[in-house]
Amino acid sequence: MLVLLGRSGSGKTTTLKLINALLMPTEGAVWVNGEKTSEWDAIRLRRSIGYVIQEGGLFPHFTVERNIGLVPRIDGWEQERVHERVREVLSTVGLNEELAARYPSELSGGQRQRVGVARALAADPSILILDEAFGALDPITRSEMQKEFRELQQRMRKTVVFVTHDLREALLLGDRIALLEEGRLVVNLPAAEFERSQDPLVRAYMEAFTGIPETRKRA
Amino acid sequence: MNFWHFLMANRQQVLELTIEHITLAGIATLLAAVVGIPLGILITRVRALNKPVLGGANVIQTIPSLALFGFLLPAPWIGERAGRLAILALALYALLPLIRNTYAGIRSVDPAVVEAGRAMGLTDRQLLFQVELPLASGVIVAGLRIAAVVTIGLATIAAAIGAGGLGEFIFRGLAMVNNQVILAGAVPAAALALVVDFALGVVERRLGTLRVG
Numbered sequence: 001m002l003v004l005l006g007r008s009g010s011g012k013t014t015t016l017k018l019i020n021a022l023l024m025p026t027e028g029a030v031w032v033n034g035e036k037t038s039e040w041d042a043i044r045l046r047r048s049i050g051y052v053i054q055e056g057g058l059f060p061h062f063t064v065e066r067n068i069g070l071v072p073r074i075d076g077w078e079q080e081r082v083h084e085r086v087r088e089v090l091s092t093v094g095l096n097e098e099l100a101a102r103y104p105s106e107l108s109g110g111q112r113q114r115v116g117v118a119r120a121l122a123a124d125p126s127i128l129i130l131d132e133a134f135g136a137l138d139p140i141t142r143s144e145m146q147k148e149f150r151e152l153q154q155r156m157r158k159t160v161v162f163v164t165h166d167l168r169e170a171l172l173l174g175d176r177i178a179l180l181e182e183g184r185l186v187v188n189l190p191a192a193e194f195e196r197s198q199d200p201l202v203r204a205y206m207e208a209f210t211g212i213p214e215t216r217k218r219a
Numbered sequence: 220m221n222f223w224h225f226l227m228a229n230r231q232q233v234l235e236l237t238i239e240h241i242t243l244a245g246i247a248t249l250l251a252a253v254v255g256i257p258l259g260i261l262i263t264r265v266r267a268l269n270k271p272v273l274g275g276a277n278v279i280q281t282i283p284s285l286a287l288f289g290f291l292l293p294a295p296w297i298g299e300r301a302g303r304l305a306i307l308a309l310a311l312y313a314l315l316p317l318i319r320n321t322y323a324g325i326r327s328v329d330p331a332v333v334e335a336g337r338a339m340g341l342t343d344r345q346l347l348f349q350v351e352l353p354l355a356s357g358v359i360v361a362g363l364r365i366a367a368v369v370t371i372g373l374a375t376i377a378a379a380i381g382a383g384g385l386g387e388f389i390f391r392g393l394a395m396v397n398n399q400v401i402l403a404g405a406v407p408a409a410a411l412a413l414v415v416d417f418a419l420g421v422v423e424r425r426l427g428t429l430r431v432g
Binding site for chain 1: 329332337338341354
């Protein structure tokens with residue numbers, strides 16, 4: 001799991017959109033599963049990448065079941081198989097089957113977020129991308145979701161690109177952390193090394209989150 | 220003879236003219252919907268067409284209705300029959316609310332939801348039919364409601380060119396300086412507009428609640 005860390009406007013979301021061909025690089029190329037995004041059929045590429053956004057980005061006029069089953073359904077899965085798959089991913093994200101018939105507005109924020117993750121998993125993509133996925137949740141639900149998502153990832157072993165501006169989240173979830181600033185990649189390090197990095201920007205992040213400047217701690 | 224007596228005495232004719240009125244207004248509204256809704260969708264996709272289409276529909280609205288009937292008179296096929304002429308003119312008037320509401324409805328769909336759909340790999344077509352149109356349907360029906368009510372009112376003028384409808388009574392009453400006869404046309408026309416307004420209002424609310432869940 002790679003975490004893209006950076007402040008607003010640093011290019012995290014742009015990076016994600018380059019991965020699923022919502023944006024095309026003006027220079028160079030983005031390689032996904034061994035092929036350039038410019039050579040992929042954009043629709044097929046996007047269906048092979050699970051995508052989660054804040055609040056789940058659920059379709060308000062669809063039930064949970066239709067939301068989750070959307071990609072399999074338009075990909076031509078049989079109804080019975082879609083139905084089964086929906087039950088399966090609901091339990092994967094720790095939701096009760098009974099919620100399948102509800103509309104997104106009838107769910108709590110945490111449940112919506114889980115449905116968002118379930119929807120991304122539905123077609124069993126090899127890659128998951130999450131854009132500030134847990135950003136809108138209250139701190140407790142958020143921390144629950146983070147822990148569960150980490151366990152989920154340990155079971156699933158998918159390629160995950162996770163965008164956040166929260167260092168704590170980055171350290172908790174990331175195998176690697178890439179720090180972006182004004183569209184540039186500052187560092188891309190394994191999580192453990194990231195913490196020890198002497199890069200001034202990394203230090204600034206660590207300080208901002210611990211709240212205590214390193215110099216004072218040492219003194 | 221009071222209004223009710225006149226209405227009852229002429230109920231056969233009132234019924235016929237009402238049916239004629241419904242037919243005129245109904246076909247015109249339907250025609251406007253068939254043209255206006257796709258046009259409204261089109262201008263959300265092709266931004267350059269936005270101003271000319273909405274501007275054009277606006278200009279049509281400013282033409283006095285009697286004058287529009289006159290303008291269309293020399294048109295081939297259309298001008299031959301009063302009914303066709305009336306339907307076309309009414310449909311032109313009904314275009315604006317339909318185009319505008321379709322456009323506004325689609326534009327009002329949460330961009331995050333549309334973006335999510337696109338990122339999940341929905342084609343433009345699937346995005347339109349499964350996400351944008353269902354979510355815009357309440358606003359589109361609101362446009363249809365305005366169009367239908369305006370058309371029912373305006374259709375009374377169709378009688379001026381001999382296309383029939385409840386306007387017959389109104390024009391006849393005006394010529395005879397007889398209020399009862401005018402009311403015999405005006406009251407059923409107003410009642411018709413109210414009924415349609417109410418019915419489409421119910422549909423609109425249904426779709427509105429669907430939108431929020």
